[in-house]
Amino acid sequence: MQDVALLGVLFAALAIGFGLGVRHRAGKRLTRPAPKAPALSKEYFVGLNYLLNEQPDEAINTFINALDVNSDTVETHIALGKLFRARGEADKAVSIHQNLLARPALSVATNDHIQLELAQDFIALGVHDRAQRLLKTLLNHTTDDTYRLSAKRLLLDLLDREREWQEALETVGPILKQQPALRCPAAHWLCELAVEEIGESSRALARKHLKKALQMDENCVRATLLYAELEMENGHYQRAIDWLERIPHQDIAHIPTMLTALKRAYERLENLAGFEAHLYRLLGQAPYTSVIVALGELVHRRDGVDSAIERTGEWLREAPSLGGLDYLIDLYLESERLNGKTSPDTRLLLLKHHTGALLEGRPRQRCRHCGFTSDHLVWQCPSCRRWGTIKPITGIEGE
Template identity: 65%
Template sequence: MFDIVLLAVLLAAIAIGYGLGRYRAYRNFSRAQPPSRTPSRDYFVGLNHLLNEQPDQAITTFINVLEVNSDTIDTHIALGKLFRSRGEADKAVSIHQNLLARPALSSHQNEEVQLELAHDFMALGLYDRAERLLRSLLGITRNDAHQEAAKQLLVNLFEREGEWQAALDVTLPTLKHHPEMRRPAAHWLCEIAQKDIQQASRALAKRHLRKALQLDENCVRATLMLAELAMENGHYSHAIKQLARIPAQDKDHIPTLLPLLKRAYNLNNNEVGLKQHLEQLLSETPYTSVIILLGDVIHQQEGVDKAIEGVGNQLSRAPSLGGIDYLINLYMESQRLDGRPTPDSRLVLLKRHTHALLENRPRHRCQRCGFDGDVLHWQCPACRRWGTTKPITGVEGE
């Protein structure tokens, strides 16, 4: 239906463009030769295809009817965009290349068509051709809007190819005018640092991560990676200090830091410190995952009954499905320790229901587009924004 509506709009534009072309021809030539075919007939053939829900045939007919001139360039570009949006970028390439072959284009129009053609190549996965076209365009254009568009496309291309340094080379000189690019640039540095770690260049990785925090002081990913590097070197106290910075950077990522925090305190033989740290986190934000981890610590140090009491108190402040499921586990454990061969059937039934409700629920969600899943993606796979995916409260501790 969207294609039909859009084609109807394009049909009107084609009619206007054709009318303007005929009017210009009438003014310039008093005895114009009659066209080899009747445009009005082709026009209605295209309309018939459109009404019969045959958009491909309709578009082909309209392209054949519509001559290329300064009045119809925008219509041709719009047709190319329509093909690309429908997943037929190869047809969009044909339209845009046909436009570039016409001498009637102004330099401004020529650059617009080149940008569209670069879009087409990227949609087809022809990144090398898109890059050559964009670099050529940047070398000749004096139009600020075209320069910005070409740079954005280049950055998009380099991201898709994993060419993080190339993306930085394009972006860093423009950060003063585009501060919104600081977050993506910080994540590109994290990607570079990840490669450094894989190549055993940990000192270089630290430099890249510190540079990431200079670009974006709230880059949770860089702080986590610095903590992991400190852990690998046996500097557990330093790792804990790094992790303690994350709630101030983004409190929504408190659940993300917990596995590493627990490991750092355990390796540092400081379970008391872990309990105090978790209690401090709960005083700031009572996340389910923090409640559950604190319950595990109390269970280990003071027994299951104290854990039930502590978790119950916390859930009275911040009830959640994941927390209730964990509390049921504690009650079942308490009954087992009391000598009951099987847990209370009512607890078993409740456990079955909470497990079923939690089983298929995602643990992370993009705050921009709503994409969700079990894995934390630093770059959302759907909208491709960096740092927008976060744990879902109430489920993240399950």
């Protein structure tokens, strides 16, 4: 099906190239004859015949043979190379584009265009070092802003794949004004550098990177979490809480992400009342299941299981969720046990079985861009490779 669609485009490209060639030659008819048009049209119809007989490879080869490389058809050749790349035949695309580059007297703009295509062929083939070299050469000489920007974006993508964070940051700097969307990945590259420095025990350098990350993207939750972790390592638990307090303002969806660290900080301060007050504030901002369960546990510990059942039931009425119901059933079972029931209510056990089965195997995180799901938080989506798009799943089936 894809082949047929691609061949349709190829057919159109060829027809346009052919049409342009004929028109161009027709314009010059007064001074020069156009001897090649009939030969081209013959092969063109042979190719068309192959196409109609569903022989795409033969059709493509015939179409390529039908095209001489000249200034009229160079764009058609570039398009052919692109089609091969889209078909997963990047090696053929490389030979077409390299063949074009070997032609003398190409215009500067055409030369730049072909180099850009060739770099994409190499990326498709996984030959990243050749693609990088080609893009850097192109960036050194091109004066065309469109090609420059495309080349930079491709180079940034490669540097990101190769985890060359520092070079990626140096490359992205000059285009941040034009491309503000790159601030988010750049902040993550700085976080990656910070994590490397933490691994090398260079806390001061790590802080420098994190500071820059927040200057790059003030809503970078990851940088804030890392700052909080550094404060906790130094025993500055209140400062860690101050950092974590920013996260709901940066991205409310990451409230569940920060809860473990928040709980740890308050526990170290032996300030459970402070933790409870903080959780109530979060509940007011977004009644996520993880916040309700954390509050339920605090009430359970302080006032007993029946109070926890009552309060959790109230919160869940406002924000029902499967995970919340599962927790509530646990509280009921605990209450029965404490009230001296030797065997639990079978209806409760049945309900618990159902909620457990529904929750089992459910992903906890989802990429907001491509829908990729995961059990744990990763900062770069393994599927679409975007940074910061994976977030906790909330709502009725969430968390």
